[in-house]
Amino acid sequence: MTIDVKIGEAGFRPASRISSIGVSEILQIGARAAAMKREGRPVIILGAGEPDFETPDHIKQAAWDAMQRGDTKYTALDGTPALKEAIRTKFQRENHLSFDASEITVATGAKQILFNAMMATVGAGDEVIIPTPYWTSYSDIVQICEGKPILVPCDADSGFRLTAEKLEAAITPRTRWLLLNSPSNPSGAAYSAEDYRPLLDVLLRHPHVWIMVDDMYEHIVYDDFRFVTPLQLEPRLRERTLTINGVSKAYAMTGWRIGYAGGPKALIKAMAVVQSQATSCPSSISQAAAVAALNGPQDFLAERTESFRRRRDLVVSGLNAIDGLDCRTPEGAFYTFSGCGGILGRITPDGRRITTDREFCAYLLEEADVAVVPGSAFGLSPYFRISYASAEADLRVALERIAAACRRLG
């Protein structure tokens, strides 16, 4: 859906760069579900992409201490020295990557990091390769920058992962970036070192392609999966890789809005130019909290991931028990991306044929009071995403309702 442009009395006319951008389908479904709740319907919303945990107390305390100290003013443009140092240490400790402070940038969420990077590098006609399904903002941000998203479908049969052949075929002289996201939102699929290797070999052969790596879900991986980031595997890509991360998902800090990245100095500088004219700096208080998150105890991460793993297993087995659905077990993040091809063509009790994943999700919302997001929102059909960062009891009820609604289809 595009923005409804009405040149009315106020004479409002959006800039062309945003008039073709879709209004987030996730937000639309969320708004509909919230309206149903207000009407008294017992809707369970499995749409939101945020952990249901609280920000740990020691992080909140650090924010309070910062306010008391008077750290309530503008900070250095792209991150306080203390936070950059904590990020430098984090990259070294967890990813074996060495960055200088001048190679690190901090912004108001990883989303702004992506935005700054694209604004700083992508112009009209520049191409950005996006393995699909993708996090919805990737293609929208590229379009805001007047670039061209090159969507490469990677379905469940390929583990939702890009292959070397597909990457090679997507690269053109206009390619500016390849975007990689592991574990992925929405599929939960992650790349092992073996999965990444053939892609890195392709990239070595195409020196004009830069690599934007979104490691937001680094800490949420299951079983014996070992997280790796491309630069760790291939230092020769250092001069053209931006490694993005943030505190939102790992530390349950979505509202604090701190994201960061390490990359080549010239790019980091150009991103700071964008930021200087957009926000001046991220929140001083949130930056102090992020220092505590990165430097403080990390043991709760494993406990929380274990809780997500239990919920993942519950949801995957619940979905696979339903005739017509087919759910791959994700390696990480807190999403399932289940196939629903077996449902298409079936008839609802009131005689409507379900022909798309969007119609299936609308049916689940209206008939089962469960809000989930269709694969079409992430560029790949027929699938639907469940965010299982919700209470186990709600997940059980939601699965029962989905199963019952599917049984009612003829």
Ligand code: PMP
């Ligand atoms: N990348 C991915 C893959 C995400 O899912 C999200 C949040 N939904 C972000 C980046 C942005 O995170 P934030 O701006 O909260 O740091």
